[in-house]
Amino acid sequence: MENKSNKLKAKDFITIGIFTAILFAVEFAFGMLGYIHPFIVASYVVILPLASGIPMMLFYTKVEKFGMITIVSVLLAIIMFIGGMGYLGAPLIIISGLVADLIAKSGKYKSFKKTVLSFGVFNLWICANYFPILITADAYRQDLIDGGYSAEYVENLFLAINVKTIGILVVLAFAFGCLGAVIGKAAVKKHFEKAGIV
Amino acid sequence: MKLDPRTKLFMILVVSLIVMMSATTPFLWAIRLSITLIPIVLLILEKKYASALRFLLAYSTALVLTFFFLSAESEGIVASLLIGYCGIVVQFMPALITAWYVVRTTKIGEFMSCMQKMHIPDGIAVSLAVVMRFFPTIKEEYSSINDAMRMRGVMLGGGNVLKMVEFRMIPLLFSCVNIGEELSAAAITRGLGGEVKRSSVVELKLGIADYILMTFLAAATVIFVVFKYFL
Numbered sequence: 508m509e510n511k512s513n514k515l516k517a518k519d520f521i522t523i524g525i526f527t528a529i530l531f532a533v534e535f536a537f538g539m540l541g542y543i544h545p546f547i548v549a550s551y552v553v554i555l556p557l558a559s560g561i562p563m564m565l566f567y568t569k570v571e572k573f574g575m576i577t578i579v580s581v582l583l584a585i586i587m588f589i590g591g592m593g594y595l596g597a598p599l600i601i602i603s604g605l606v607a608d609l610i611a612k613s614g615k616y617k618s619f620k621k622t623v624l625s626f627g628v629f630n631l632w633i634c635a636n637y638f639p640i641l642i643t644a645d646a647y648r649q650d651l652i653d654g655g656y657s658a659e660y661v662e663n664l665f666l667a668i669n670v671k672t673i674g675i676l677v678v679l680a681f682a683f684g685c686l687g688a689v690i691g692k693a694a695v696k697k698h699f700e701k702a703g704i705v
Numbered sequence: 706m707k708l709d710p711r712t713k714l715f716m717i718l719v720v721s722l723i724v725m726m727s728a729t730t731p732f733l734w735a736i737r738l739s740i741t742l743i744p745i746v747l748l749i750l751e752k753k754y755a756s757a758l759r760f761l762l763a764y765s766t767a768l769v770l771t772f773f774f775l776s777a778e779s780e781g782i783v784a785s786l787l788i789g790y791c792g793i794v795v796q797f798m799p800a801l802i803t804a805w806y807v808v809r810t811t812k813i814g815e816f817m818s819c820m821q822k823m824h825i826p827d828g829i830a831v832s833l834a835v836v837m838r839f840f841p842t843i844k845e846e847y848s849s850i851n852d853a854m855r856m857r858g859v860m861l862g863g864g865n866v867l868k869m870v871e872f873r874m875i876p877l878l879f880s881c882v883n884i885g886e887e888l889s890a891a892a893i894t895r896g897l898g899g900e901v902k903r904s905s906v907v908e909l910k911l912g913i914a915d916y917i918l919m920t921f922l923a924a925a926t927v928i929f930v931v932f933k934y935f936l
Contacts, residue, residue: 515828517889517893517898518893520827520831520835521831521832521889522889523828523832524833524835524836525884527836528839528840528843529839529878531836532840558870565882574828582832585833586836589721589804694871694875698875698879
């Protein structure tokens with residue numbers, strides 16, 4: 508490739524597509540657990556960053572240009588929208604992706620510290636999905652009960668996720684994002700760098 | 706029957722919109738049900754009887770359970786598990802069926818040319834196409850890896866959960882990365898990412914069926930919104 512511009516190429520888009528698919532598959536597998544108990548919905552902020560740490564760190568090793576992480580968040584927002592998570596969270600998902608991208612860019616996509624920080628911010632997209640629960644609390648509660656959920660489930664959901672706890676959830680998402688990044692990085696080093704894949 | 710990909714995308718949008726707003730009255734439920742039936746009928750028309758029947762069974766079971774056996778007062782472990790199951794099915798099944806139908810019946814070529822016609826940036830279009838194509842691959846790869854690991858006795862209840870995740874996730878990533886490289890090579894050979902505007906073998910044209918379906922979907926959305934929020 509003679510022109511080393513900052514424009515994304517077909518190969519980059521394919522990488523983005525693959526890792527978005529993997530990330531979503533992981534999210535979907537764990538997301539279904541949330542129906543068992545609402546507290547699991549709240550604990551996504553812990554589970555998802557840890558589970559997606561390995562694939563995402565592998566993805567970060569392939570990121571060299573600005574825009575790739577942002578596009579992942581745009582795709583996630585589209586999929587979440589189709590999946591019925593609502594339109595309120597979608598802009599927030601994209602914003603967290605954009606900020607994560609900017610942070611990683613400031614470390615030229617190579618700095619370990621910046622990568623960890625960036626993945627922490629990226630994981631705030633999980634909290635974006637809680638957004639409708641906060642903003643339209645009353646309507647949402649009614650919707651859930653009408654939609655066939657038990658009152659017990661709904662009560663617990665609002666017990667776990669409300670205006671007071673959202674701060675804690677955001678912090679947790681960030682902290683476990685960083686932790687997931689460190690673990691993921693270690694796993695990538697252990698398996699992929701030794702094998703010469705990255 | 707051949708539908709235009711644009712109609713299919715519109716259908717996904719409408720179904721997920723209607724599913725998102727919860728139905729509160731019998732009339733709204735009727736709209737929701739008829740919207741859900743469309744992709745099932747389309748699946749039957751495409752001769753995918755098995756999956757149509759599967760979706761139909763799962764969905765109707767969940768509906769019956771939700772309406773006749775579960776209420777806002779039900780408590781206990783069995784009930785909450787059932788609510789979990791029904792919640793997933795009733796909430797997500799319609800969108801899932803539609804997405805399944807679209808992914809199954811749309812060729813990637815059609816999808817790309819449709820995206821081009823709608824002036825979606827190439828980056829989003831290519832990435833989305835890869836995502837679409839990749840879900841079945843992940844599933845396939847995962848089940849082979851799962852078999853291999855089970856043969857070696859690395860499975861649920863085998864003690865170490867972390868090991869279990871590691872031994873499945875890492876091989877999966879390995880094969881996904883490899884498939885990705887092959888995919889990019891294939892795509893670049895076919896001129897993806899070139900400077901010239903690509904032409905397409907598939908000529909997309911909206912037919913009568915497309916217009917009818919689109920009108921019906923749009924009407925359903927408007928009626929749903931009006932009856933839910935303004936009456």
